[in-house]
Amino acid sequence: MEEMMGRLGNMLRLWMILKNHSEQNPVGINKLSRELEIRPRMIREYIRILQDEGWEIESKRGRYGGYFLASDSKYHRLLPIIGLSQEEQLALYVAKHELSANKVDYSREIEQSFEKILGTAGLMNSLGYNGDDRHIMFQLGIAERLTDEDKHNYWQIYKAIVEKRKVNIYYNPVSQKKNWRVIHPYAIWKHQHMTYVRAFCENANRLLTFKLNRILQMECLEQPFERLSSYNPLEDISYRIGVSDDEVFDLKLRLTGWEARAIFEQTLVENYLVGPCPSGEGVIFSARMKGKEDIKRWILGMGREVQVVEPASLKKELFEEVDAMRQNFLN
Template identity: 30%
Template sequence: MILKRVREVEIMSRISNALNMYFLLQVRSLMKVNEIANELEVSPRMIKEYKKDLEMAGIYIGSKLGRYGGYYLENKRYLDGLSFTKDELSALKMAKEAIKSGKYHYSSKFEILVSKILNYEKYLDDNVSYYNKLVKESDETIEKEKRVWIDINLAINRSNKIKMEYKSIKEYGLEVKERVVHPYGIFDYKGATYFYGYCENAEDVRFFKLSRIQQYHVLKEKFEIKYSFELDEIMEKSFGIFNDEIIDLKLKIFYPMSEIVKEKQISKNQKITEIDSKTILFEAKMNGYPEIKAWIMSMGSNVEVIKPDKLKEDILKETTKINDLYNYKNFE
């Protein structure tokens, strides 16, 4: 099992390096073998192996001899040979609008790229009207994250550890702690960007929000993946991004929230039973306790927690605090 996992990591590393070599040649046009090897931190022999891998995928690398020679891409223009289907074009247009309205790090660059593709006359018809509504991070935060996003991606591809000062939001206040992390991947959640990886301090996989990284440094020290971690599987079980203890949740939900909940898949294992025309019983096993609690509180008086008891008690405490807050202000 360990040998199989090591082999999988080696294959993924080889694919990543071959793709990085392709991207370098797209940008720099002509590069010597030693230059590419230095960028990817591998031997010149491996660059020739990546060249074979790319050519097997139909990406042909040319060679120019002499002092000013090197490798270059022979077939940079693919667009004329592509035959887009109507569904593929719609998907591309929808992705453009979703990324544009979602305000991602490179949304403007992606918009330009798609516009170049769609600027062919035969692709101009049938525009897609689509908008992606998200609670977005500020322009200042997104701009600040761009460099972090690039560096962490490189660290993931090259298996470099990251040393950082990270700000966590705790119940007792903010905590800034130095951490050494083995970065595994990056994802977006509710308009914010996170990376996940093995934290040496916690001795477990953790999620880190890019905007909360105070300072960071990509180390030369390499890492090997400690154990298999499938983000999709974790996310399927969790209400949000908290990978905590699974709870057995049972809620009685009243109209109009009952109709809204019936339209959604909150959890893959959810069970919804209609009590009457305006009331449902919602049951599921899931984790992500802080976000489950916030979701229930967002429904106000349209929901009653049946179990677990701890969740009932915690929500009662929160409602008491809210009540005290407003009563205090009324007496001022």
């Protein structure tokens, strides 16, 4: 890796010099050798590699000759990415989306930089990528440390998503026996500290969410699949607070005290409203949400500073949950 990064660094430095030289002002091989502190033979080798990658590096013969980057080259203002494996390019692609999801400072500048890098790397075009980023989705949370096997599976599933090819997986569910199943992968979803695969399962004949680290074995098939026309990955994730596949419902909470102030600093779902409470104390939180069990845990975590206004069915379920908790403490 160190050798590859040194080679990449030399090529980046070479490009930075060449882009500032034109046919009227080329740079000689000896000057390049002195500035880069590498032998002329290696300079020629790097130039050959860049030219093979499509970089329009031209040369001019004569006493005042040398090398320069063609002014009309489509790569004139971009960074070359040479020697990166597909997995390393994918890592950059995923990092771009994870940074965007976490709304880091300078996100726009970072986004532009990644677009230049990935556009030059050419990985997405080689897979038939059409610019649709919706199959890589993130929600805020601690990053998961993937094993080497999980990283390999991530990469294979990602390729299957882009190429629309079926995958046969040997899966270890929580409440059932391990089994083989054929899936049509639609999206990779990182939620909290875990990575999930959203896919249509042929065995169950419906959309399911699979945990990446529960995929014990997998085989990418040659069979293509057609995504459900009704499926929109961004809409699928927009109402979720967890990973369960239950119904979407309208939630309304009355928050008081610290929770009334803290709700403005949280990002739970994309579209929600917070307004004053008609009684004058606290605020009303309203949102369309999915993931009832995760929502219940979130509400219970707010203790006495939350009151469920709607739906009535959720209010009843939480009352029964709190009553059972009370009994645990009495016994």
